[in-house]
Amino acid sequence: MNRRQYLNHSLSILSALYLAPRKLFAQPKRDWSAVEVLQNSWQFLVPENFNTVSLRPRINISRAEQAKRFTPLEVEVLFEEGTENPYSSPYNDETRPGIYTCRACSLPLFSSEMKYDSKTGWPSFFTSIPGHMSKKTDYKLIWPRTEYHCSKCGSHQGHVFKDGPPPTYERWCNNGVCLTFIAKNSA
Numbered sequence: 001m002n003r004r005q006y007l008n009h010s011l012s013i014l015s016a017l018y019l020a021p022r023k024l025f026a027q028p029k030r031d032w033s034a035v036e037v038l039q040n041s042w043q044f045l046v047p048e049n050f051n052t053v054s055l056r057p058r059i060n061i062s063r064a065e066q067a068k069r070f071t072p073l074e075v076e077v078l079f080e081e082g083t084e085n086p087y088s089s090p091y092n093d094e095t096r097p098g099i100y101t102c103r104a105c106s107l108p109l110f111s112s113e114m115k116y117d118s119k120t121g122w123p124s125f126f127t128s129i130p131g132h133m134s135k136k137t138d139y140k141l142i143w144p145r146t147e148y149h150c151s152k153c154g155s156h157q158g159h160v161f162k163d164g165p166p167p168t169y170e171r172w173c174n175n176g177v178c179l180t181f182i183a184k185n186s187a
Helices: 003-025 033-038 063-069 072-079
Strands: 096-102 108-111 133-138 143-148 155-160 171-174 179-184
Touching: 072 155, 096 133, 108 171, 133 155
Parallel strands: none
Antiparallel strands: 096 108, 096 179, 133 143, 143 155, 155 171
């Protein structure tokens, strides 16, 4: 091998080493158009007789009202940031068209078209209705997680993870006890 061949060969190897990680770890191009359509068309899944709650004004549900309106488990999960047991929610198997609202204030949070089976034991969604959730960092399990709450009443809903399906790669893992399902064809 002469000097020119050696330099060309070395340059090829260095180029491959430089470019390989970029190709191995590159995220595929995301098609957000379909997600935006879902996020903006959830109203079509609301039954005609359902009065949709608006985002404003924000409300505060007092301890006394919590005790009157909700079960102890609902209070623990909604207002004390607890977690229900996996596979305990009937919404895991819900497949009808409709919307999922906050159990505490009825604000629409997700549509049935945003739901998927994550096989984790909790109802999971790959996106949410824009502006209807607020997020914060939670350190309860030592490492940081993204926790989300209803933007209207502040009730705890669940956590967002970055292991969901394309194109968002998000898993909005929701406690079923925090939701109410309103079927599109409900009477």
